[in-house]
Amino acid sequence: xxxxxxxxxxxxxxxxxxxxxxxxxxxxxxxxxxxxxxxxxxxxxxxxxxxxxxxxxxxxxxxxxxxxxxxxxxxxxxxxxxxxxxxxxxxxxxxxxxxxxxxxxxxxxxxxxxxxxxxxxxxxxxxxxxxxxxxxxxxxxxxxxxxxxxxxxxxxxxxxxxxxxxxxxxxxxxxxxxxxxxxxxxxxxxxxxxxxxxxxxxxxxxxxxxxxxxxxxxxxxxxxxxxxxxxxxxxxxxxxxxxxxxxxxxxxxxxxxxxxxxxxxxxxxxxxxxxxxxxxxxxxxxxxxxxxxxxxxxxxxxxxxxxxxxxxxxxxxxxxxxxxxxxxxxxxxxxxxxxxxxxxxxxxxxxxxxxxxxxxxxxxxxxxxxxxxxxxxxxxxxxxxxxxxxxxxxxxxxxxxxxxxxxxxxxxxxxxxxxxxxxxxxxxxxxxxxxxxxxxxxxxxxxxxxxxxxxxxxxxxxxxxxxxxxxxxxxxxxxxxxxxxxxxxxxxxxxxxxxxxxxxxxxxxxxx
Amino acid sequence: xxxxxxxxxxxxxxxxxxxxxxxxxxxxxxxxxxxxxxxxxxxxxxxxxxxxxxxxxxxxxxxxxxxxxxxxxxxxxxxxxxxxxxxxxxxxxxxxxxxxxxxxxxxxxxxxxxxxxxxxx
Numbered sequence: 001x002x003x004x005x006x007x008x009x010x011x012x013x014x015x016x017x018x019x020x021x022x023x024x025x026x027x028x029x030x031x032x033x034x035x036x037x038x039x040x041x042x043x044x045x046x047x048x049x050x051x052x053x054x055x056x057x058x059x060x061x062x063x064x065x066x067x068x069x070x071x072x073x074x075x076x077x078x079x080x081x082x083x084x085x086x087x088x089x090x091x092x093x094x095x096x097x098x099x100x101x102x103x104x105x106x107x108x109x110x111x112x113x114x115x116x117x118x119x120x121x122x123x124x125x126x127x128x129x130x131x132x133x134x135x136x137x138x139x140x141x142x143x144x145x146x147x148x149x150x151x152x153x154x155x156x157x158x159x160x161x162x163x164x165x166x167x168x169x170x171x172x173x174x175x176x177x178x179x180x181x182x183x184x185x186x187x188x189x190x191x192x193x194x195x196x197x198x199x200x201x202x203x204x205x206x207x208x209x210x211x212x213x214x215x216x217x218x219x220x221x222x223x224x225x226x227x228x229x230x231x232x233x234x235x236x237x238x239x240x241x242x243x244x245x246x247x248x249x250x251x252x253x254x255x256x257x258x259x260x261x262x263x264x265x266x267x268x269x270x271x272x273x274x275x276x277x278x279x280x281x282x283x284x285x286x287x288x289x290x291x292x293x294x295x296x297x298x299x300x301x302x303x304x305x306x307x308x309x310x311x312x313x314x315x316x317x318x319x320x321x322x323x324x325x326x327x328x329x330x331x332x333x334x335x336x337x338x339x340x341x342x343x344x345x346x347x348x349x350x351x352x353x354x355x356x357x358x359x360x361x362x363x364x365x366x367x368x369x370x371x372x373x374x375x376x377x378x379x380x381x382x383x384x385x386x387x388x389x390x391x392x393x394x395x396x397x398x399x400x401x402x403x404x405x406x407x408x409x410x411x412x413x414x415x416x417x418x419x420x421x422x423x424x425x426x427x428x429x430x431x432x433x434x435x436x437x438x439x440x441x442x443x444x445x446x447x448x449x450x451x452x453x454x455x456x457x458x459x460x461x462x463x464x465x466x467x468x469x470x471x472x473x474x475x476x477x478x479x480x481x482x483x484x485x486x487x488x489x490x491x492x493x494x495x496x497x498x499x500x501x502x503x504x505x506x507x508x509x510x511x512x
Numbered sequence: 513x514x515x516x517x518x519x520x521x522x523x524x525x526x527x528x529x530x531x532x533x534x535x536x537x538x539x540x541x542x543x544x545x546x547x548x549x550x551x552x553x554x555x556x557x558x559x560x561x562x563x564x565x566x567x568x569x570x571x572x573x574x575x576x577x578x579x580x581x582x583x584x585x586x587x588x589x590x591x592x593x594x595x596x597x598x599x600x601x602x603x604x605x606x607x608x609x610x611x612x613x614x615x616x617x618x619x620x621x622x623x624x625x626x627x628x629x630x631x632x633x
Contacts (some may be wrong), residue, residue: 305596
């Protein structure tokens with residue numbers, strides 16, 4: 001509102017208004033011009049402000065016109081000026097937002113109709129009353145003719161002018177950014193005023209120049225009309241200037257919106273990158289651990305297997321010996337040889353299980369026997385489960401294979417079983433179920449541990465998420481498990497009830 | 513005794529050699545060597561060895577190297593690996609290429625070896 005274009009257009013608007021009022025004083029024109037001035041301005045306002053504006057304009061027009069035309073009106077022009085001043089102030093500070101649904105032409109037509117109806121009614125009633133009181137008499141007919149003539153003129157002029165000069169489209173532009181619109185309420189008034197001045201003064205000028213009853217000799221009158229015309233042109237030019245400026249402002253706003261959007265998009269991209277980096281870090285961390293573990297266990301396995309071979313060989317040898325030469329105490333020697341063999345088998349299984357688990361190859365083509373992998377894991381974790389935790393196995397009757405990486409599947413089950421063991425604080429049970437559904441193998445691990453709280457359930461597969469105190473556990477186990485299962489084109493789901501237990505459900509496609 | 517199949521067992525651990533001999537000399541004629549070079553020599557001097565079983569991890573020449581060299585000279589013989597290691601890529605490759613026909617784990621299963629040897633001979 002502070003820019004100079006606005007100030008200039010306000011100036012010219014007021015100038016035009018003053019000139020129009022002065023024209024009455026100097027009797028430049030007949031009542032037509034006066035009436036129409038009093039009509040056009042309110043109509044334009046109502047175009048900008050819709051029904052409310054139409055009502056107010058109608059009331060003012062209807063009441064004040066008779067006062068203006070009141071013969072021997074002792075207050076001169078002052079009431080007029082006050083009335084108009086109040087009127088415009090009222091409109092300016094009461095400006096309502098146009099509804100977004102208004103179509104370009106419908107609203108002005110409604111407004112004009114309402115205004116005209118009110119105007120006509122009040123004019124007839126009030127004017128007639130005044131004239132009767134002062135003794136002068138003008139017939140209804142005369143008044144009606146004047147009214148109709150005026151109504152037709154301004155109807156044509158304002159609609160035409162409005163669509164021509166696109167004040168409405170300007171308003172629509174501003175509707176998009178209503179905060180801008182509020183600031184420009186007053187601008188709109190001035191623009192509308194200027195528009196109407198231009199149209200009307202053009203009309204009057206042409207009428208007076210070319211009509212036989214026009215005022216060709218009245219140079220003062222012509223001067224005034226020319227002044228109207230010029231001020232109208234200047235105002236209109238200022239509208240263009242302002243429109244450009246408003247469009248520029250709107251463009252800036254849009255640009256700002258676009259920038260904000262862009263920043264949001266980039267921020268989101270950054271967040272995604274950070275997330276994926278975190279996941280990569282977790283995987284690398286785990287891979288590194290597993291690599292070291294693999295080297296360790298491979299070396300150890302060999303070192304253990306060799307001396308184990310001695311014991312096995314010796315046990316075989318003794319067994320053969322006692323077959324060849326009758327044992328003096330066969331039961332005893334059988335038990336001794338048997339015990340050795342059982343011990344050897346058990347050690348061998350553990351070592352094999354460790355080897356399987358820490359296999360470092362990335363080969364995804366291996367045949368994974370889920371049952372045997374589960375068995376391996378139970379052996380490895382046997383120490384932790386033998387006191388207080390019952391292991392229940394409900395395996396499917398059919399033997400099946402998953403195509404993937406044996407070592408990685410080991411990791412998954414070990415992670416899940418370790419979690420189950422840690423969740424069971426005193427006594428409990430772990431159930432391992434497998435079954436076949438169509439092309440998929442379903443593996444369930446159920447425990448009766450302390451369960452997972454609902455609020456945590458969504459985050460358990462996030463890397464580094466853990467409910468353990470710092471230092472205990474990395475929070476990587478389930479995120480690794482999740483990524484391995486996904487790698488094998490399977491799904492893993494968690495169901496848990498705090499205080500009751502947890503179920504892990506895995507679905508893996510079987511190799512055909 | 514001369515008609516029995518001869519097998520060669522190569523391992524750097526003496527105890528392994530002794531035990532293998534003890535356990536298998538009822539079924540086969542067992543010859544032993546404690547390193548690859550000796551093994552190659554024995555293959556030269558005993559031409560009727562049918563099967564060669566070798567340990568993987570040996571100093572100077574590991575099992576696969578030994579078998580490769582042996583196979584060059586004696587391609588018609590059958591070669592096996594016995595090892596305390598889990599299946600490695602090397603061994604898998606050797607199986608696929610036909611360099612070795614069998615892979616045994618330590619500690620070995622006597623029956624498994626007897627059955628396998630039966631098939632090979």
